[in-house]
Amino acid sequence: MFRMVWGQLRGRAGRSVALLVGVLVATTGFVVLTGATTTSRLEVTGAVERETRSAYDILVRPTGARTALEAEHRLVRPNYLSGIYGGITLQQYERVRAVAGVEVAAPIAMLGHSTSRVPMSVDLTDAVDRSLDRQVIRIDRTYVAERGLSTAPGRPEYVYVTRYPLIYPVIEPDTMDSARYTDGRVHSWSDECGAVPREVQPDGSSRPVCDPRSAVVVGNPGWSEREIWRVLTARLLPDGRFEVTHRALGAAVGAVDPGPTTVSRLALEETLTVPFLIAAVDPDAEQRLVGLADAVVDGRPLNAADTLTDTSIPGFVPDRSVPALVPSRPFLDGAVRTRLTRLPTARPAGLPPTVLDGALRRAEGTPAGSAEIDLAESYRGMLAAGLGDDAFDSCCRGQLQVLAQPGPVDYERGADGTLRIARVSPPDPAVFGDRTEINLLPRPWLSDDTGSRRVGRLVIPSDEALHDWRAVGVFDPDRLTGFGELSKVPLETYEPPRAEGADDRSRAALGGRPLEPSGNPAGYLSAPPLVLTNLASVPKLLEGGNSPQRGAPISAIRVRVAGVDGYNEAAAERVRLIAEQINRATGLDVDITLGSSPAPQTVTLPAGEFGRPELRLTENWSALGVASTIVEAVDRKSAVLFLLVLVVCGLFLGNAVSAAVRDRRPELAVLACLGWPARRIAALILGEVALLGLVAGLLAIGLTGPLGAALGIDVDWRRALLAVPVALLLALVAGLTPALRAARAHPAAALRPPVATAGWVRRPRTLLSLALVNLVRTPGRTLLGAGALAIGVAALTVVAAVSYAFHGAIVGNLLGDTVALTVRGADALAAAATVLLGAAAVADVLYLNIRDRATELAALRATGWTDLELGRLIGYEGLLLGTLGALTGAALGMTGAAWLVGDLPGALILVAGLTAASGVLLTATAALAPATLLRRLPTARLLAEE
Structure with a gap:
């Protein structure tokens, strides 16, 4: 049997090659294009809070930015951006x-x-006794x-108030040790006391009144x-007022x-x-x-020209600053709690720094008042003084x-669902610098x-220069879009996190107020970027x-x-x-924030070292209610398109095998x-x-790799x-019907098959x-030829509509389900391949018609019909067949x-009209191939056989 099969294929090499190419094209195209059907799909999970509307719809973070808890439970903690420093390039x-x-x-780059x-x-x-000198x-x-x-004591500070006259140093750029x-005189000073x-x-x-700030090395981050x-020193004047200097009020060492x-008032x-x-x-x-610019309440907004600039004062340490907005x-x-004590017998003037601390600690005193100074009030008071230029x-x-x-915080979840801090971190005194790094605070x-x-x-690379930020404007976070006390979903970039007590003991400890961020960068509640x-x-x-x-400064990109x-929906x-397109274009982690829901969590915070x-x-x-994780899934729309390639190819092959069977009916x-x-x-x-399918499959194995690489599709x-x-499956399915038909045909009918007539046509x-x-x-x-073409034209119409009429995406509702279509390069190739195979099916139908009506065409030629007229006849058939398929497919799409x-x-x-016209034109062109067979018809032999 095999030898006979091989002999039949060799004897009809042209037809065999055509069938082989058809199977090879369809198989190679299907295998390569299906390599693009596996795509990043955002999985819909959880309940959706429909009333919320955040300032952005999509959050893009560096690859691997999701914590284990977020990945497992699809939860995001407040101010999650605070733990991400870079990871996204400007190109991404x-x-x-x-x-x-x-x-x-909107990109945001967390610096720290x-x-x-x-x-x-x-x-x-009121603590000064005006009766004392x-x-x-x-x-x-x-x-x-x-x-x-949390409370911690600081070392005491002292203000020496004297009625004696005071003289003050004039700090100049070339000041060294004097x-x-x-008073016009020059006095030396030491590193232990400074210029006092x-x-x-x-x-x-x-006599100098020593200030030990220099001895403690103010600004050394080791302290x-x-x-x-x-x-500090002040003079009580006879009229009851005080003579002070800028530094005597507490300004930083080194200030002019x-x-x-x-x-x-002192x-x-x-x-x-x-x-x-x-x-x-x-x-x-x-x-x-x-x-952001609309939220600026003082100064000016940031602008695109703002950058690092040199703000050095001649003669002092070089200084470079970046402009900034502050909240x-x-x-x-x-807060800072203060307790005032008056020491009437203390005399610090002239005391060396080695004995100063002990002398002041041993001095007897009387209480002189107390106060608590709130950080927030002090900050607002600082802003009320205006943005200084000095x-x-x-x-x-x-x-x-x-x-x-x-x-980020590492959690472990208990049996009751409560989260607990899995790992605490000991303090690191060198976090803000060591003795080799400059930090004036x-x-x-x-x-x-x-x-x-x-x-x-x-x-920050210093080059012996100082770097700082300086405020050019003040913004009110309450004026930002999506920010506010009533926000239900804490996904806004600038919203401060708060945590309420979860039990009576914790609520009592907090005084019925929420816990807020503190001054510890390593603390549990992290303040937003402000x-x-x-x-x-x-x-x-x-x-x-x-x-x-x-190289990758951006921490996150918020997308609207x-x-x-x-x-x-x-x-x-x-x-x-x-979101899917962003993931494909960048490979970054993508989460949808649209429709996210509040999800309160109970967290156990361990005790601190300060009480x-x-x-x-x-x-x-x-x-994240709409989509929280990216999973691997099959793009169903692409899969349908690629299956259509096989369907149309199957129709083409079925018709081609039928043609081969008809050619061999006598045999x-x-x-x-x-x-x-x-x-x-x-x-x-x-x-x-x-056998043709097996050979085509083996050839396709070698073609899929290079073809996939050329199309940018990974085919393993x-x-x-x-x-x-x-x-094999495609070839067998396509050949099954013609094979069964050939097996059931009566030998006499096979020797002289009748030609169908259309008696109802005029x-x-x-x-x-x-x-x-x-x-x-x-x-x-x-109908087979027109149907094959219609499938391809319908697919091409939808693809073209998505690409051009709907600007790359169709979103709508189908049978109660919200669906969407987007087009990628592989989809366009699949649609184009389907149309081409449909046109080939039409050409094969015309070829089969010519073979079946060969005697009729020979008779027409014998009665005077020219090859041109016969070609026009076949061309009209192709035009009608193409018009039927193209219009039907365009209408369906x-x-x-x-x-x-x-x-x-x-x-x-x-788009539908242009696609239909393209299908008709392509089919008319494909009809030229079977029309060329007319010239090779053996007119005399056909008439003699008839």
Whole structure:
């Protein structure tokens, strides 16, 4: 049997090659294109809170940014961005912006916690005994945070009040170990005391009042603000007022002092080191997303030209600054409690630094008052003074030398569902720098507490220069879009997290108030990014360093989708489409925030080192309701298109095998007359097509790899091996019907098959009407060819409509389900391949018609018909067949798209018309191939046989 099968294929090499090419094209195309059906699908889970509308619809984060808890339970904790520092390149950001349908793509680059000074004024006026000529006011400080649960004492500070005259140093750029004083004389000073005021004695001599800030090395990050102590000096004038200087009020060491001034009240400026999370944004994108520029209440907004600039003062340390926006309130819980004690017998003037501390501690005193200074009130008071331009002004500046970068919290879930901090982190004194790194501010006191996060660092390359941020404007977070006290879903970038007590004990400990972020960067509740600078300044700021953020500075991209205004199923599907495209274009983690739901979680917070007890807290987390995870799934729309390739190819092959069987009817009839049973004749036909399918499958294995690489589709070896069974199955299915028909045919009928007639058709009078009659005579064959073409044209119409009429995506409702269609390159190739195979099926129908009517055509030629007229006849048949298939397919595609979107736009009609015209033109062109057979018809032999 095999030898006979092989002989039949060799004997009809042309037909065999045509069938082989058909199977090869369909199989290779199907295997390669199905490599693109596996795509990133956003899985819909959970309940949807339909009333919420966040400022953005999609959140794009670096690959692998999801925590284990988020991936397992599809939950996002408040201010999740605080633990992500870089990971997205500027090129990936541009790809996100380029995705069709993205209205706003707002990047944000988290840099870390920068420390800043917030002045806190302590009024000492009423503590001064005006009857004494000399006295010291001791200020005992206690730092307070976390609703008063965490407290820590600081070293005492002192203010020496004397009626004796004072002289003051004039600090100049070339000041080294001596300074000119306000009396015109030059006095030396030591590193232990610095350039300090001198008290003039009755004999005309002067004694320095040592300030130990220099001895403690103020600004060295190895020291906590709790360890710093000062001795400041003021003169009590005869009229009851006070003579002070800028530094005597508590300004930073190194500040330019404008000289003595007279004040009616004596106030000490305490300073609290406050960490602010600083982030870089695109000012224009942030304005479009949340209205950042509109929220500015003082100063000016950020602009695209803002960048790192040189703000050095000649003669001093070089200084480089980035412009920044600061919030109108700090969203930090903190205070300083002070207790005042009057020391009437203390005499610090002239005491060396080695004995100063002991002498002041041993001095007896009397209570002189107390006060508690709130951090938030002090911050607002600092802003009320206005944005200063002076290089050493206390308002709205922060260091950028060393930034603390706390990571995410590690949780473990208990049997009752409560979350617990899985790992606590011991304090690291070097987080804000060590002795080799410049930082003019001490570390925050609460950073010495045990933390809930591991803290890394970002060290800005210094080149012996200072780096800082300076406020150019103040913004009110309440004015930002999507921000507010009533927000149910805490996914907004600038919303401060709060946690309520979850049981009576915790609520009582918190005083019935929520726990808020503290001054510890490693603390559990992380403050949102509230100091904002321009993204364009980041590359220049990180220049020369080795931080991975230099190449990938962006931490997240918040995306708003065009045409989405509130939650509904169509909007959710539109957002999903854009999210999938972003994932394919960038490979980043993509989450949909549209329709997210509040998901309160109970968290157990371990006790702290400064007195805070263990707390059970209820924290308002978010459940990503529309789509929280990206899973691998099959793109059903693409799979349908690729299956259509096989269907149309099957129709083409079935018709082609039928043509081969018809050509061999006399031969098959002879075999039947010789005693071949029907099953053996059917096996012969199926054996031929199976062998062709096997050869085509083996050839397809070698073609899938190079073809996939050329199309940008990854086809692994396991998928390539599918070519053999696909080709075999396709060939057998296509050949089954013709084989059974050949086996059941009567030998006599096979020797002289009748030609069908169309008795109901009137006598044709034109070539066009004759062509129509010829098609009607074989209705099954005509419908097969037209149907194959119609399938391809319908698929192409839908693909073209999505690409052009609907700008890349169709979102609509079908049978109660919201569905969406997008087009990729593989989809367009599948549709085009289907149309081409449909045209080939039409050409094969025409070829088979010519073979069946060969005697009729020979008779027409014998009666005077020219080859041109016969060619026109075949051309008309192809035109009619193509018109029927193309119009039907275009109508089906247009109707389906219109039904899906509920509208019939003019662009859709235009696309359908152009697709139909293309199908007709392609079919008419394909008809030229069978028309060339007319010239080779053996007219004399056919007439003689007849």
